[in-house]
Amino acid sequence: MWKKCDLTLLNIIILITATVVNGVCLYIASHSGWGWTILAMLIFSLSNNTMFSLLHECVHDVFSPSTTLNRWVGRYTASWFPTGFAVQRAYHLLHHRNNRSASEQFDVLHEHDVRWLKYAQWYAIFSGLYWVIATIGVLIFALTPKRWRDAIVQLLGKQGGVQTGGESYIGTLNALPPIQARAEVWGAMAFQLMCFVVLDLSVSGWLLCYASFGLQWSSLQYTDHAYSPLDRRNGAWNLIVPKFIRLIFLNYHYHLAHHQHPQIAWRDLPKYAETGVRFRHVWQHCLRGPKPVEHFPTFPTESLKS
Secondary structure, three states: OOOOOOHHHHHHHHHHHHHHHHHHHHHHHHHOOHHHHHHHHHHHHHHHHHHHHHHHHHHOOOOOOOHHHHHHHHHHHHHOOOOOHHHHHHHHHHHHHHOOOHHHOOOEOOOOOOHHHHHHHHHHHHHOHHHHHHHHHHHHHHHOOHHHHHHHHHHHHHHHHHHOOHHHHHHHHHOOOHHHHHHHHHHHHHHHHHHHHHHOOOHHHHHHHHHHHHHHHHHHHHHOOOOOOOOOOOOOOEEEOOHHHHHHOOOOOEHHHHHHOOOOOHHHHHHHOOEEEEHHHHHHHHOOOOEOHHHOOOOOOEEOOO
16 A cells, blocks of 8 residues: 555655644643553654654655755654754754764774763653753854854863764754754644643643653664664664554664665665664663673574565
């Protein structure tokens, strides 16, 4: 069915479905008892990752051949994170350029690292705090002048700025068109406020759903790179998870294939994914923290071609 369906139409159908599921989950979590709330949290943690995967398609201009549609859908999907589309696009494309470089070796323990900062950042990723920091970070960007952001880099120090990626990412923020980028952030926050009003959401219901999503999203965001080769193009994994989970995430787990072919849309990524490693094997090692390169674990690879 997917192969016969026009990709843009398929993406729009998925977008509408994810929107409905997200809204229903937020409503249930705000108006039901604990049993239904827990179920809503779990489903929202998946459906909002579908939304994020569609945002990822827009960042790479492969949601649709239409640049205008990519941009506006990108703004809409970013509002569900919530973040600004220009910020997310700039950050993600920088990630592709800097992948496994000195500014993105969060899993590598170097002798010269600021150790407390290395471990704090690492476990912030795997506890879900990464999503909290990312969301608060765009608000700070929307509220503060450039000199305040530069002060954060100075506060981190030279080594801290490099090992956290703060120096390069804040530099990227400073290069964005300030009016457009800030307007998108405030648009995302206005969208969230509208959801509260239209769906009569409770703060607790919203927080529970987003905490569940944040934990799920954060842990995947570096499991797909952890302990991989220190190579910009090949420094990622194709992660093996149950097929229905991979499809909910729109093949996001095939991250090595994506880094090797970033222009390929999600539906075609399996064609480029030859072998993979088990998600749980990498994730379990991630819980043990950063390691020197010579102590990197090795993972058994499996064929992805049936």
